[in-house]
Amino acid sequence: MKEETVSSGSTSKTFKYWQTRTIIVTMIGYAIFYFVRKNFSFAIPGLTAEYGITKTSFGIIMTLVTIVYGVSRFLNGLIADRMNARYHMSIGLFLCAIANFAFGWGTDISTLFTGQTEGPMFTNTMVLIFGIILILNNLIQGSGFPPVARLLTHWIPPNELATKMSVWNTSHSIGAALVAILAGYIMGTLGTNMSDNPEVVASIAANLKIDPTDTDKMKTVLESASHYGAWKWCFWIPAAIALMGSIGLFIGLRDTPSSVGLPELHKTHKKGKDSSAEFKAFVRKAVYRNKWIWILGIANFFVYVVRFAVLDWGPTFLKEAHGMTLTNAGWTVAVFEIFGIVGMLAAGWVTDRYLAGKAHRTSLYCMIGVALFMTIFLYLPDDTPSWGMILSLAMAGFFIYGPQALIGIAAANQATNRAAATANGVVGIFGYASGLVSGVGIGYMVDTINKVNPGNAWNYVFMMMIGMAILCVFIFALMWKAKAHGYDEETEQK
Numbered sequence: 001m002k003e004e005t006v007s008s009g010s011t012s013k014t015f016k017y018w019q020t021r022t023i024i025v026t027m028i029g030y031a032i033f034y035f036v037r038k039n040f041s042f043a044i045p046g047l048t049a050e051y052g053i054t055k056t057s058f059g060i061i062m063t064l065v066t067i068v069y070g071v072s073r074f075l076n077g078l079i080a081d082r083m084n085a086r087y088h089m090s091i092g093l094f095l096c097a098i099a100n101f102a103f104g105w106g107t108d109i110s111t112l113f114t115g116q117t118e119g120p121m122f123t124n125t126m127v128l129i130f131g132i133i134l135i136l137n138n139l140i141q142g143s144g145f146p147p148v149a150r151l152l153t154h155w156i157p158p159n160e161l162a163t164k165m166s167v168w169n170t171s172h173s174i175g176a177a178l179v180a181i182l183a184g185y186i187m188g189t190l191g192t193n194m195s196d197n198p199e200v201v202a203s204i205a206a207n208l209k210i211d212p213t214d215t216d217k218m219k220t221v222l223e224s225a226s227h228y229g230a231w232k233w234c235f236w237i238p239a240a241i242a243l244m245g246s247i248g249l250f251i252g253l254r255d256t257p258s259s260v261g262l263p264e265l266h267k268t269h270k271k272g273k274d275s276s277a278e279f280k281a282f283v284r285k286a287v288y289r290n291k292w293i294w295i296l297g298i299a300n301f302f303v304y305v306v307r308f309a310v311l312d313w314g315p316t317f318l319k320e321a322h323g324m325t326l327t328n329a330g331w332t333v334a335v336f337e338i339f340g341i342v343g344m345l346a347a348g349w350v351t352d353r354y355l356a357g358k359a360h361r362t363s364l365y366c367m368i369g370v371a372l373f374m375t376i377f378l379y380l381p382d383d384t385p386s387w388g389m390i391l392s393l394a395m396a397g398f399f400i401y402g403p404q405a406l407i408g409i410a411a412a413n414q415a416t417n418r419a420a421a422t423a424n425g426v427v428g429i430f431g432y433a434s435g436l437v438s439g440v441g442i443g444y445m446v447d448t449i450n451k452v453n454p455g456n457a458w459n460y461v462f463m464m465m466i467g468m469a470i471l472c473v474f475i476f477a478l479m480w481k482a483k484a485h486g487y488d489e490e491t492e493q494k
Helices: 010-035 040-051 055-080 085-104 106-114 121-141 145-155 158-189 198-207 215-226 229-251 274-286 291-323 326-354 361-377 385-417 420-433 435-452 457-477 487-493
Strands: none
Touching: 010 085, 010 145, 010 229, 040 158, 040 198, 040 215, 040 229, 040 274, 055 085, 055 121, 055 145, 055 229, 055 420, 055 435, 085 106, 085 145, 085 229, 106 121, 145 158, 145 385, 158 326, 158 385, 198 215, 215 326, 229 361, 274 291, 274 326, 274 385, 291 361, 291 385, 291 420, 291 435, 291 457, 326 361, 326 385, 361 457, 385 420, 420 435, 420 487, 435 457
């Protein structure tokens, strides 16, 4: 591979400045995407209490959202390789902000269509409105990562990409943590205090199916009544932050080094619009006919099954199978995330430092670690101290987040910077398709097994996940002889 040399002196310093600026701005920007994506789940308790919207309705909506987001990642990947990333990402975040403002006005929109302020027709219309807005929001949400995949491959050379992109990947967890803190604060402090209004209290009790004579459970009703309407601010405040973030992205980003008068890292750089037919042919060869991309996609499916299974079902599993309190179970999953961030950074550093950028080999070793520690966790004796269970599960998190970050990096390097976003769109859709197994699949599996073998369902779930981790090891082994990137092949074609 031949790279453009960035001369010493002012040019080198200027390139370093723009590289650092691009990484920091996209990290902040992508974290803010989470503010207007993960806030909905925090508004659900308020919507359930005030309007009696069922968990089934929310479940259907959230399943659709997962599928739509996966498709959106793929479609935006196609767009990202053909569009200025500065405009793509900033406009996307702006539109997500608008969608979240619309969420907050969901009741007003429902009243506008139905002429009512309560009742089944009003509520059903509001659920439909929320579903439509959520689908639109997640179609736009796909404009978050694909532009970043394209940007970073233009600003970071392949031999540094694993390390620096692993650092960038912490933006996922940072965004999720910050929106959890913000939304939790909003739902617990804002809204109107209606706890003295007997009609409101009775309505919330009915919606939550709580007997008014049950003193303990009525505390939940009074808490909801004390913050009546707080769910609206759970959309409006993150939307305002996203609006400012979109302006920051527009001001802070530039598309490629050449757009600021600097040399490109790769001689293979060429805008798609310069030769549409040639570019389409390149994408077909570098992505759709590239066996490494499809292997990475299939591996991504299994990685996401294991990761989402722990995140989505972890608290329930720890409570039902190990008798943990939900508070301790929640902290266990939080430690899983924290260890995951450390593991992600370590995997990126090891890839560049010791494995010459071959992220697929690091991923193979990581999945061996996942299988090992999940097996240890499964077979721990019942009298194992809580710290032992937490540590073994956390170590599984340490290893699973490496492949979660590195697969995208490997796909970008294999497809080169010309088709990095498209390649990430392909592997991404495999990842989010995993929700069919980690969500509905595991739920159905637990219910079914519990009918015939009560109490042992979670053991079988973990056996399944361990099996998937081992299978993933063999899938990564198919790439063992793959090069770290595809730039050499592209250069040879010139």
